[in-house]
Amino acid sequence: MTKTDVVVVGGGHNGLTCAAYLAAAGLKVTVLERRSVVGGAAVTEEFHPGFRNSVASYTVSLLNPKVIRDLELHRHGLKVVERKMSNFLPLEGDSFSVGDGVTKAEVARFSTRDAERLDAYGDRLERIADVLRELVLMTPPNLVEGGLAQAVPELLKSAALGKRLNRLDMTGKRDLLALFSQSAGDWLDGWFESAPIKAAYGFDGVVGNYASPYTPGSAYVLLHHVFGEVNGKKGAWGHAIGGMGAITQAMAACCRERGVEIRTGAGVAEVLTRGGRATGVVTEAGETIQARAVVSNLHPRLLFESLVDPGVQPADFRERIGRFRSGSGTFRMNVALSELPRFTVKPEAGDHLTAGIIIAPSLAYMDRAYMDARTHGWSKEPIVEMLIPSTLDDSLAPAGQHVASLFCQHVAPVLPDGRCWDDHRDEVADLMIDTVDRHAPGFKGSVLGRQVLSPLDLERTFGLVGGDIMHGNLSLDQMFSARPVLGAGDYRTPVAGLYQCGAGTHPGGGVTGAPGHNAAREVLRDAKRRRF
Incomplete structure (x- = not known):
């Protein structure tokens, strides 16, 4: 049996942020991560020989400046570069660009x-x-x-x-x-x-x-x-040199420097409670770790439906956690490319290839994509945002070759008619490649390898319930004081000594570090008041 002050369940970016602040205040902190690498959905991995990319989250903007400063992420190796252009939209026979110095002239056309x-x-x-x-x-x-x-x-x-x-x-x-x-x-x-x-x-x-x-x-x-x-x-939007994993590796380095114990391959099977209070965790390997407080970086439903005894949860709270809506209609791909794509409307190389390339020419197109997905399970004419981070970071691919991130919508988090995503993953991946190829002929032929993550894969791999990159819909009834449930919006939970620090709390999704920052502040306030 091991003892510590605080156990953080889940080594995603918010869990690491929270742990770093707690350790800086003098608490003994242990982070337990189920996967073999910390970072949650903000990780960089090799997905094809010689090609690396951000696996799930893929671009930088929302990472809070205070978190960057307080955790000294730049000193720990983080470097972020701005896109040379914000967005590029290939249209029928034309194109549209958004970026400094060009947007107004483009709109005027x-x-x-x-x-x-x-x-x-x-x-x-x-x-x-x-x-x-x-x-x-x-x-x-x-x-x-x-x-x-x-x-x-x-x-x-x-x-x-x-x-x-x-x-x-x-x-x-x-x-x-x-x-x-x-x-x-x-x-x-x-x-x-x-x-x-x-x-x-x-x-x-x-x-x-x-x-x-x-x-x-x-x-x-x-x-x-x-x-x-x-x-x-x-x-502005940018790219972390080395991919999104560079952010979480810098956070992990900060944690270790402050004395945090980080364990990978250490999934949690149960949050222990006694007298209505969290007292520690049991790992999937059967180890008991006693703690004065437990902080969860998991999706709220994974925490309360899988790890916490229903008997210590108020009935109405548990019921509403079960209703917490989660599912972002996301289909995520990484592709290794032998060459840069050449768009019919703008075939030359240029700054537009550093942008978020959005295949969705109108709001009507996006509306049809959603309606189609609700009926069929995925859009026959999907929305695709493609980024080519190797145009800004040559460490991701062999010389002269490239990697691209494809963030694809809309797909149903759960397919209708009882169908399983495992049976349709490649079919939909082919559709996404073909969608880009229609605007950039030859793109399909340049694909050397690909990594495909359906909503089900995102849930199984990263704990994103329904493939939801936000850890829950950003609707008015699931925001601010009501995130995840009204009465538990201050990072505390109905179980004393159990806190939440993930994107299922305020301010929600994105690689921000804000929930981790805020949760740490509340944990430290309670520690000062001797509430645990």
Whole structure:
């Protein structure tokens, strides 16, 4: 039997972030990771001889600057470079590009009116994003039962939240309401008339979101993706040299330097409780590790449905965890390429090949893709975002050759009619390759090898329930104080001494480090108050 102060279950990026902060405060911390490598969905692996890539998560923007600073990730080897262009959309007989110095001229080719509104759109969205960036590292007010002593701290949090939001003028407050309640399509239709700019921005409303761009609430998902920054530049997207695993390896190096014990190949079979309090864990190998506190980086449903005794969970809480919606309609591929793709509308090599290449020319196309997936199981004309990180990082592939990430939507998290993803994985992978090949003839012939991850594979490999890259839908009833369940939105759970630090808590998905940062703060507050 082993003893420690805190056991962190799951060595994904939020678990590592949480462990690093706890260790810095002097606690003895043990991280247990089921896989043979830490990093969760943010890992880099060789998938074809000589070709390496980010396996699941694939691009950098949302990683919080404070986490980068506090964990000294650059000192531990992290280097992030900005894309030379943000997005490139191949269209029928034309193309559309988004990036510094080119967006307005590109929009003007399709609509002078839209080009004139572009600056105002950006300014209005950025004002909202600035306020919400401040909330990312805030512990949400928690709805509690009990007397005044329990209620006062949460009321103070609510007052602080209200003060932040009150800095918005009436225009900003109206925009905030619209972005939280409207669809991305309705929001964008209110601003623009031309299809390409609405498609470029609307993609952010469906990425990792199994929904139509006209699904109410998808405007917030759009907003969620503009919070980020790269090297101090707001709204930018970039690439970690060495792939996304470079982020989590830097985090692991920070943890080890601070004295954290990291164990791989150490899945957890059970969270131990006594008298309604978490007291440690039992590993899949049968080892008991006693701890003053347990922090879970797992999806909420995996934690409470598989590891925690139902008898210590309030019935209503357990029921609502079972209803926690999770499934992002994601089909993920990595491909080894003998050469760069040549798009019919822009065959020459250039900065557009460093961009997020989005095959989805309009909101209507995205809407059809979603409806098709709901009926058939996958879109016959899917949405594909392709990145070619080897254009920015030559360490990923042999000289003259390349790797590409394909983030594909929409596919049903669970196929209809009882079909299994294992029986259709290659069929759908072929469709995704063919979709790119229609815009870049010869792409299919350049594929030397591929790695394919269906929603079921993402769940089995990384614990992403329903293949959900966000660890749960970013809908209004599953956000902020209600993430994952109202009354457990402050990283604590109904089981004393058991905490959550994963993306199933505020502020949600993406490689941010924010849930890990925030959870560590609450654990340390409780430690100071001798609550464990």
